[in-house]
Amino acid sequence: MKKKIKVALAGNPNSGKTTIFNNLTGSRQHVGNWPGVTVEKKEGTFAYEGLNIKVVDLPGIYSLASHSLDEKIARDFLLEEKPDVVVAIIDSSNLERNLYLAVQLLELGVNLVLDLNMIDIIENKGMRIDIEELSRVMDVPVIKTAANKGKGIDNLKSAVKDISVREEKNTFEIDYGNDLENEIRNLSRFLGEKKILSRYSLRWLVLKLLEQDENILAKIKGLPEEKEVEEKVFESIAKLEKHFGYDVETAIVERRYAFLRGLVKECCHKIMGIREREEITDRIDQIVTNKFLGIPIFLGLMWFTFQLVFTFGAPLADLIDSFFGWLGGIVSLGMNVLAAPAWISSLLVDGIIGGVGSVLIFLPNILLLFLMISILEGSGYMARAAFIMDRVMHAMGLHGKSFIPMMLGFGCNIPGIMAARTLESEKDRILTILVNPLMSCSARLPIYTLFAGAFFAEHQGLVVFSLYFMGIVLAIVVARIFKSIFFKKEVAPLIMELPPYRLPQVKSVLIHMWEKGSLFLKKAGTIIFVGVMFVWLLASLPPGVEYAAKESLIGKLGSLLAPLFSLAGFGTWQAAVSLLFGIVAKEIVVGTLGTLYGVEEVGLKSVIMQHFTPLSAYAFMAMSLIYVPCIAAIATIKKETNWKWTVLAVGYSLILGWVVAVLIYQIGILFI
Amino acid sequence: MKALNKTLTGEKVEIVEIRGGRGLVTKLLNMGFYPGVIVEVISNCGYGPLIIAKDGMRLGLGFGMAQKIFVK
Numbered sequence: 001m002k003k004k005i006k007v008a009l010a011g012n013p014n015s016g017k018t019t020i021f022n023n024l025t026g027s028r029q030h031v032g033n034w035p036g037v038t039v040e041k042k043e044g045t046f047a048y049e050g051l052n053i054k055v056v057d058l059p060g061i062y063s064l065a066s067h068s069l070d071e072k073i074a075r076d077f078l079l080e081e082k083p084d085v086v087v088a089i090i091d092s093s094n095l096e097r098n099l100y101l102a103v104q105l106l107e108l109g110v111n112l113v114l115d116l117n118m119i120d121i122i123e124n125k126g127m128r129i130d131i132e133e134l135s136r137v138m139d140v141p142v143i144k145t146a147a148n149k150g151k152g153i154d155n156l157k158s159a160v161k162d163i164s165v166r167e168e169k170n171t172f173e174i175d176y177g178n179d180l181e182n183e184i185r186n187l188s189r190f191l192g193e194k195k196i197l198s199r200y201s202l203r204w205l206v207l208k209l210l211e212q213d214e215n216i217l218a219k220i221k222g223l224p225e226e227k228e229v230e231e232k233v234f235e236s237i238a239k240l241e242k243h244f245g246y247d248v249e250t251a252i253v254e255r256r257y258a259f260l261r262g263l264v265k266e267c268c269h270k271i272m273g274i275r276e277r278e279e280i281t282d283r284i285d286q287i288v289t290n291k292f293l294g295i296p297i298f299l300g301l302m303w304f305t306f307q308l309v310f311t312f313g314a315p316l317a318d319l320i321d322s323f324f325g326w327l328g329g330i331v332s333l334g335m336n337v338l339a340a341p342a343w344i345s346s347l348l349v350d351g352i353i354g355g356v357g358s359v360l361i362f363l364p365n366i367l368l369l370f371l372m373i374s375i376l377e378g379s380g381y382m383a384r385a386a387f388i389m390d391r392v393m394h395a396m397g398l399h400g401k402s403f404i405p406m407m408l409g410f411g412c413n414i415p416g417i418m419a420a421r422t423l424e425s426e427k428d429r430i431l432t433i434l435v436n437p438l439m440s441c442s443a444r445l446p447i448y449t450l451f452a453g454a455f456f457a458e459h460q461g462l463v464v465f466s467l468y469f470m471g472i473v474l475a476i477v478v479a480r481i482f483k484s485i486f487f488k489k490e491v492a493p494l495i496m497e498l499p500p501y502r503l504p505q506v507k508s509v510l511i512h513m514w515e516k517g518s519l520f521l522k523k524a525g526t527i528i529f530v531g532v533m534f535v536w537l538l539a540s541l542p543p544g545v546e547y548a549a550k551e552s553l554i555g556k557l558g559s560l561l562a563p564l565f566s567l568a569g570f571g572t573w574q575a576a577v578s579l580l581f582g583i584v585a586k587e588i589v590v591g592t593l594g595t596l597y598g599v600e601e602v603g604l605k606s607v608i609m610q611h612f613t614p615l616s617a618y619a620f621m622a623m624s625l626i627y628v629p630c631i632a633a634i635a636t637i638k639k640e641t642n643w644k645w646t647v648l649a650v651g652y653s654l655i656l657g658w659v660v661a662v663l664i665y666q667i668g669i670l671f672i
Numbered sequence: 673m674k675a676l677n678k679t680l681t682g683e684k685v686e687i688v689e690i691r692g693g694r695g696l697v698t699k700l701l702n703m704g705f706y707p708g709v710i711v712e713v714i715s716n717c718g719y720g721p722l723i724i725a726k727d728g729m730r731l732g733l734g735f736g737m738a739q740k741i742f743v744k
C-alpha cells in the first residue's frame with residue numbers, strides 16, 4: 001500500500017498554478033493569462049517515490065479573506081480540508097504581493113512549500129533571488145520553477161515529499177510590534193482557554209478576529225461564547241485604534257507588507273530592474289485601453305475573429321459538406337446494389353450521414369473560433385476587454401467583470417456561466433448568469449452558417465454578425481429589466497489585476513483548440529448521435545409509413561407544435577421538431593433538419609431553400625439563438641444558482657425567442 | 673488630498689484613504705494597496721476606468737472605485 005497524501009496548490013491568480021498542476025499530473029486543465037481562469041477546484045494524482053499524491057488546483061486568491069465564490073472555494077479548501085502539504089505558487093516577478101499570501105498560509109499553520117515560479121522571467125532580466133535566505137527566514141523549503149517550460153518540477157516533487165514527513169513546527173512569525181503583539185497574546189490566552197474554534201491555529205484566529213474577517217466572525221456567531229468573544233475583541237480593537245489612529249485591519253496588513261518589503265530587499269538583488277516587461281505592457285495598454293481607441297480596437301478584433309471563423313472556415317466546411325453528400329450518394333447506391341432493406345439504407349443515409357454529418361461539417365468553424373478565443377485568453381487581452389467595457393457594462397446594469405463570462409459564452413455558455421463566480425457581488429453574478437445564454441455559443445454556429453449560407457450567401461458575414469449582435473443587445477435589455485425588477489442595488493465597482501501581456505504559447509493554444517474540437521466530435525458521437533437516431537426512429541414509425549412523412553410519429557408531433565410558429569413564418573412541422581430536439585443540444589436543430597430532409601447529392605442547403613424564405617430563415621435563426629438554453633446549460637444554471645433563477649432563465653428565453661421571431665417576421669413582411 | 677480619478681496619467685501619488693464597502697477595502701488592502709503606498713497612474717482618461725501600478729503589478733479600477741480612493 002502506497003502512502004497517500006493530499007497537496008493543495010495555492011497562489012495569486014495567474015501565478016501559474018494550473019500550469020504546475022498540469023505538469024505534475026499530466027492533465028490538460030485550461031491555462032490562460034487572465035485572473036479567473038480556474039473557478040473550481042480540480043483534482044489529479046501522481047505517484048512519486050512510493051507516495052501516492054493527490055493534487056488539488058485551486059482558484060487564485062490574494063489573501064484568505066474571500067470575496068467571490070471562486071475565492072471562497074479556495075479558502076474553504078485550505079481552511080477546512082486540511083491538506084497535508086500546501087504549495088504556495090509564487091510569481092517571482094511580483095514577490096512581495098505573492099509572499100503576502102504565503103505569510104498568511106504560514107500563520108494558518110499549514111505545511112508549506114514555497115515555489116518561486118516564473119523564475120525564467122526574472123533570471124532573464126539578470127536578477128537573482130537568494131532562496132537560502134528566504135528559506136531560512138520563513139523556515140520553509142524554497143524551490144524554483146519555470147512551469148511553462150516544465151523546469152524544476154522534479155525539485156518540487158521531492159520538496160513535497162520531504163516536507164510531508166516534517167515533524168517540527170514552523171517557527172516563522174511576523175513581529176507585529178509591541179501593541180499588537182500584546183493584544184494578540186491577550187486574546188490568544190482567552191481563546192485558548194475557552195478552546196474556541198480550536199481547529200484553527202490560535203495566532204491566525206486571533207489575527208483574523210482583529211482584522212474583523214467576515215468569515216470568521218460568522219463562525220463565531222451562534223457559539224455560546226459569542227458575546228464574550230465579541231466584547232473581548234472589540235475591547236482590543238478599540239484600544240489599538242485609539243493608539244494607532246486608524247483601523248486595526250489596515251495596521252495588520254501594513255505590518256505584513258512592511259515585513260515583506262524588508263525581506264524582499266534582503267533576498268533580491270536588483271529587484272526594481274524589472275521595468276522592461278511592464279514598459280511593453282504599459283505601452284500596449286496605453287493604446288488598447290485608450291478612451292478613443294479602446295472600443296474600436298476591441299470591435300475590430302471581434303470583426304476579425306468573425307471573418308476568420310466564417311469566411312475562412314466556410315470553404316473548409318463546404319469541403320466536408322460535399323464529402324458527406326458524396327458519401328450519402330455512394331452508400332445509398334451501394335445499399336441498392338446489395339438489395340439491403342430500405343430501413344437500413346435510410347438509417348445510414350438519412351440518420352447517420354444526413355443527421356450527424358450535417359453537424360460535423362462545422363468542425364473547421366468551431367476549431368477556428370476556439371483558436372481565436374485561446375489566443376485572446378493567452379495574450380492577456382481578456383482582462384483588458386473587461387476593463388474597457390466596464391463603463392458600457394455599468395450602463396447596462398452589469399459589472400465590468402461580467403464581460404469575461406460573456407466573451408467565454410461565445411465559445412460555450414457553460415464555462416461562461418461558471419466564470420461568473422469571479423464576481424464579488426452575488427446579484428451581479430446571478431444577473432450575469434441569466435443573460436449568458438443570449439451569447440451565441442459555438443453550437444448555434446451550425447444553424448447560422450447553414451441558414452445564412454443558404455439564403456444570404458452574398459452577405460453571410462453581415463447576417464451572422466447581426467445575430468451575434470442581436471444577442472448582445474438583448475442581453476443588455478434583459479439585464480436592465482431584471483436589474484430594475486430584482487436587484488435595485490448598485491453594481492459593485494471593478495477591481496481587477498491586469499496581467500502582463502504574454503505571447504500565447506503555441507502549444508497550449510493548439511491543445512486548447514484541439515480539446516474543444518474533440519469535445520465537439522465527442523458530442524457529435526454521443527448526444528447528437530443519439531438525438532438524431534431518435535429523430536430518425538420517430539420519422540420511420542409507425543412501420544410502413546413513408547420516411548419522414550407527415551403521418552410519421554415525428555410528423556404528428558411536429559404538426560401539433562407547428563401552428564405555434566406560423567406567426568413567425570416557419571410553421572412547418574420539421575422546423576417545430578428541430579427546435580424541440582434542439583433543446584437537448586442546439587446542434588441537433590441542424591441534425592434534425594438533416595435527418596428529415598436528407599442530404600443526398602443536393603445538400604441540405606438547397607433543400608431548406610424550398611421550405612423557408614429568407615425572412616422566415618432569419619426569424620428561425622433568431623429563435624434558435626434565444627429560445628431556451630440547451631439542457632447542459634440549464635443544468636449548469638441550476639447548479640450555480642437555484643430553481644427559481646433556472647425557471648426564470650428558461651421561461652424568459654422561451655417567451656423572448658418567440659416574440660422576437662414573430663416580430664421579425666411580421667415586421668419584415670410589411671416591407672417585402 | 674484628491675480622489676484618484678482626478679489624477680493625471682503618469683502622476684505618482686500616495687494613497688491616503690480608501691472608502692467604500694468593507695469587502696472591497698479589504699480586497700485592496702490585501703492586494704497591497706493601503707494608506708502610505710505610492711502608486712503610479714498608468715492611464716487615466718478622466719472618465720471610465722483607470723490603471724494604476726505598484727511595483728510590477730497593474731491594477732484596473734472602475735470609475736466608481738477610483739472615486740473612493742483618496743491620494744496626495
Ligand SMILES: Nc1nc2c(ncn2[C@@H]2O[C@H](COP(=O)(O)OP(=O)(O)O)[C@@H](O)[C@H]2O)c(=O)[nH]1
Binds near residue numbers: 013019
Ligand atoms: N514565463 C512564464 N510563464 C508562465 C510560467 N508558468 C505559467 N506561465 C504563464 O502564466 C499564465 C498563467 O498561468 P496559469 O497556470 O493559468 O495560472 P493560474 O491562474 O495560477 O492557474 C499563463 O499564460 C502561463 O502560460 C512560468 O514559469 N514562466
Ligand SMILES: [Mg+2]
Binds near residue numbers: 031059
Ligand atoms: Mg488556474
